[in-house]
Amino acid sequence: MQIASMHFKERAHDNMGNAQLQGNLQKIKGKFVAKRRASLFELDDVEATREAARAIRQRALDRLDVWLEIFERNAKARGATVLWAETPDEVNEHVLDIAKRHGVRKTIKSKSMVSEESALDRAIEAAGGQVVETDLGEYILQINDYEPPSHIIGPALHKSKEEVSDLFAKVHGTPRKTGIAELCLEARGVLRAHYLTAEMGISGGNFFVAETGSVVLVTNEGNATLTTTLPKVHIAISGIEKIVPTLEDVATLMRLLPRSATGQSISNYVDVLTGVKGEGEFNGAEHMYFILVDAGRSGVLAGELREALRCIRCGACMNHCPVYQNIGGHSYGWVYPGPIGSILTPAYIGIEKALDLPQASTLCNQCGVVCPVKIPLPDLLRKLREQQFEGHMRPWHERAGLRAWSWLASRPALYAMATRIGVRLLSWMGGRERLIHRLPLGSGWTDGRDMPAPAGKTFRELAALRKKSRGER
Numbered sequence: 001m002q003i004a005s006m007h008f009k010e011r012a013h014d015n016m017g018n019a020q021l022q023g024n025l026q027k028i029k030g031k032f033v034a035k036r037r038a039s040l041f042e043l044d045d046v047e048a049t050r051e052a053a054r055a056i057r058q059r060a061l062d063r064l065d066v067w068l069e070i071f072e073r074n075a076k077a078r079g080a081t082v083l084w085a086e087t088p089d090e091v092n093e094h095v096l097d098i099a100k101r102h103g104v105r106k107t108i109k110s111k112s113m114v115s116e117e118s119a120l121d122r123a124i125e126a127a128g129g130q131v132v133e134t135d136l137g138e139y140i141l142q143i144n145d146y147e148p149p150s151h152i153i154g155p156a157l158h159k160s161k162e163e164v165s166d167l168f169a170k171v172h173g174t175p176r177k178t179g180i181a182e183l184c185l186e187a188r189g190v191l192r193a194h195y196l197t198a199e200m201g202i203s204g205g206n207f208f209v210a211e212t213g214s215v216v217l218v219t220n221e222g223n224a225t226l227t228t229t230l231p232k233v234h235i236a237i238s239g240i241e242k243i244v245p246t247l248e249d250v251a252t253l254m255r256l257l258p259r260s261a262t263g264q265s266i267s268n269y270v271d272v273l274t275g276v277k278g279e280g281e282f283n284g285a286e287h288m289y290f291i292l293v294d295a296g297r298s299g300v301l302a303g304e305l306r307e308a309l310r311c312i313r314c315g316a317c318m319n320h321c322p323v324y325q326n327i328g329g330h331s332y333g334w335v336y337p338g339p340i341g342s343i344l345t346p347a348y349i350g351i352e353k354a355l356d357l358p359q360a361s362t363l364c365n366q367c368g369v370v371c372p373v374k375i376p377l378p379d380l381l382r383k384l385r386e387q388q389f390e391g392h393m394r395p396w397h398e399r400a401g402l403r404a405w406s407w408l409a410s411r412p413a414l415y416a417m418a419t420r421i422g423v424r425l426l427s428w429m430g431g432r433e434r435l436i437h438r439l440p441l442g443s444g445w446t447d448g449r450d451m452p453a454p455a456g457k458t459f460r461e462l463a464a465l466r467k468k469s470r471g472e473r
């Protein structure tokens, strides 16, 4: 996928001013949040389950080399071929080789974010093959001239039903449908023919299980099941970090993944695929390949951001992020948006290409609180900010401002005086409306919205007044 993360500020600014997008984001805002909250109530002990999930993912990462070897051995024992890709380009090379070897003309795909990293669809087409995305969201984006995904579990969440209606009518050449069920039926009709005629299916992988050499796929549409079992060749592509030691570990993680992602206690389809189709078996691919992708992950594992690799791609951090909710996923400019994307993008493609992403957070810790595997997202963002500060990667005025703030904050009396002056000034700027329309040095804040004027007194002054009114000392 083309990297545009260096244009984060401009993209966020444009998206804030895009009325259609803002309307679409408003409609989904809070939907996932409420559903997640309700579904977690079903668990006896959410915190203990989160802790168990954290421990499982950490155990896998702590001995990743060993678990990967065990996975490779067990997958091979069941007839699969295991391939390794050090770079995104190597993923494409492997896929094209496999396609050539098996005489593949048409490929169907279920959702795979790793394949977005290498722009696999484009590579297949450039080599003369045909590729069809079967996840409804990915299909919508593909027929819209390969629009990039904006969310890791709902790639087309930024689009309204009306936009999809127009797109289907234009691309399929059918009368415009307006109901969601009708639109889904239309997509199903188009996709069914491809399932039956494709020679190769490509999937991602939610988990790769070391003890059995299996890939676990969690979906709601059933497209992954058809994609991986109808064609004669199946390729499962995943980052090396997706390994988990045992099926029992998967069972624990599955208590949290669908709940955190869509607020379901279980997804509609959970496929555990192990090896090639056996003697007398009806379902399954005749040739099964795993492509395990590094593409920057081993570097992250060796560094101070390693906890980010625990991610199970549930999307909860972006669903709860006030920044993501307002600027949408495309602003982030690469495959992974939201808080986890602001960590993974600089980690995978280089911090110099994603300078503003670690700043794209209020550090409110909503993301850290909801992450099912307890990734301390704000801490990792802060580590990236430190790297930028120490590496002189931020503009001089920002670094000077931080130095000035640090100097002031370590002198309590002076700090108290400066904040007293600051809040009074801001209060005065709010005028009768109590709204600040334009903030000097803070236009990024006030360009898209007004800032409520503060009370005109500092927190300490207000607390002291309150105590006094209660007669406390």
Ligand code: SF4
Pocket: 260, 310, 311, 312, 313, 314, 315, 316, 317, 318, 340, 367, 370, 371, 372, 373, 374, 375
């Ligand atoms: S960082 Fe945590 S909350 Fe965000 S997608 Fe990954 S697992 Fe989910």
